[in-house]
Amino acid sequence: AIPLVVAISTAVSANNGLLIRNRTAFENSRNITTIIFDKTGTLTQGSHEVARVVSLNPAYTEQELLRLAAGVEQNSEHYISQGVLRKVETEGITIPASSDFHYLPGKGLEGTVEGKDVKVVGPNYIKEFNIQVPENDAEDGVETVVYIMIDQQVAGFITLKDQIRPESEEAIKILKENGIKNLLLTGDNERVAKSVSDKLGMDGYLANVLPHQKQEKVKELQQNGEFVAMTGDGVNDAPALAQADVGIAVGSGTDVAAETADIILVNSNPQDIASLILFGKATYRKMI
Numbered sequence: 011a012i013p014l015v016v017a018i019s020t021a022v023s024a025n026n027g028l029l030i031r032n033r034t035a036f037e038n039s040r041n042i043t044t045i046i047f048d049k050t051g052t053l054t055q056g057s058h059e060v061a062r063v064v065s066l067n068p069a070y071t072e073q074e075l076l077r078l079a080a081g082v083e084q085n086s087e088h089y090i091s092q093g094v095l096r097k098v099e100t101e102g103i104t105i106p107a108s109s110d111f112h113y114l115p116g117k118g119l120e121g122t123v124e125g126k127d128v129k130v131v132g133p134n135y136i137k138e139f140n141i142q143v144p145e146n147d148a149e150d151g152v153e154t155v156v157y158i159m160i161d162q163q164v165a166g167f168i169t170l171k172d173q174i175r176p177e178s179e180e181a182i183k184i185l186k187e188n189g190i191k192n193l194l195l196t197g198d199n200e201r202v203a204k205s206v207s208d209k210l211g212m213d214g215y216l217a218n219v220l221p222h223q224k225q226e227k228v229k230e231l232q233q234n235g236e237f238v239a240m241t242g243d244g245v246n247d248a249p250a251l252a253q254a255d256v257g258i259a260v261g262s263g264t265d266v267a268a269e270t271a272d273i274i275l276v277n278s279n280p281q282d283i284a285s286l287i288l289f290g291k292a293t294y295r296k297m298i
């Protein structure tokens with residue numbers, strides 16, 4: 011039989027924006043010592059608005075770069091894709107057809123547009139292949155930067171601005187007050203990661219992280235005796251969500267993340283995570 015106090019707490023959780031998929035993990039949430047947050051769509055809104063389009067090759071205008079980028083981005087539901095497609099629509103650009111589309115997990119995407127190989131990729135890809143790109147202006151410091159590659163050459167880049175969720179600061183504050191460590195893990199660039207981590211007063215961050223590295227970080231913390239919760243919203247976060255002692259998916263995210271997670275944040279509100287842990291502690295205190 012389910013102890014009454016647990017049954018009640020589960021019902022209360024539903025009212026607090028939590029959907030419990032794994033009761034054991036939910037009950038264990040009171041033991042969490044470290045929470046890892048994915049950035050995009052979890053602590054931030056994922057409202058990615060195109061700020062700048064810069065051509066690095068005189069053969070391509072900025073409009074042309076946007077058009078080719080949209081050709082591949084139309085195949086994806088990622089926040090970056092949505093931002094690029096909104097911009098293209100505003101500019102009245104017709105999106106070209108694409109074929110051979112595929113994801114480069116944690117790095118971006120690739121497809122064929124009008125006979126050209128077009129990639130839209132982040133710093134991870136650029137770093138891995140040792141591709142040189144000019145330093146951006148300081149004003150790009152807190153923006154996500156994606157590079158447009160045409161036939162293996164960097165042709166330009168797009169910067170996108172995202173917003174921190176208004177509830178994130180309070181969520182981090184409550185966690186810290188209760189002695190729970192927090193860490194930001196993101197596939198995005200170093201400066202964006204640092205900016206979000208600093209603004210929210212987080213304990214630390216890791217940038218340019220690939221999906222398997224998110225999972226390895228969870229494992230490393232567990233081996234150091236931490237009881238780890240991980241929050242995420244993307245396909246890329248699934249391995250880390252599965253590895254975590256408590257996997258928490260953001261409700262607005264992908265089905266893959268939701269299917270891997272123990273708990274779903276129905277309203278995508280990070281404050282509900284703080285409530286979850288504090289509520290779990292209070293509930294079990296009552297049982298003893």
Ligand code: ADP
Pocket residue numbers: 048049050083086088090091116117118119130131132133134154155156195196197198199244246
């Ligand atoms: P996060 O860890 O912040 O949730 P993701 O793992 O979703 O980020 O993406 C990591 C990085 O991969 C992005 O910052 C971007 O550089 C690149 N990327 C992912 N999806 C796309 C896309 N649709 N278009 C361009 N770049 C992308």
Ligand code: MG
Pocket residue numbers: 048049050051242243244246247
């Ligand atoms: Mg994500």
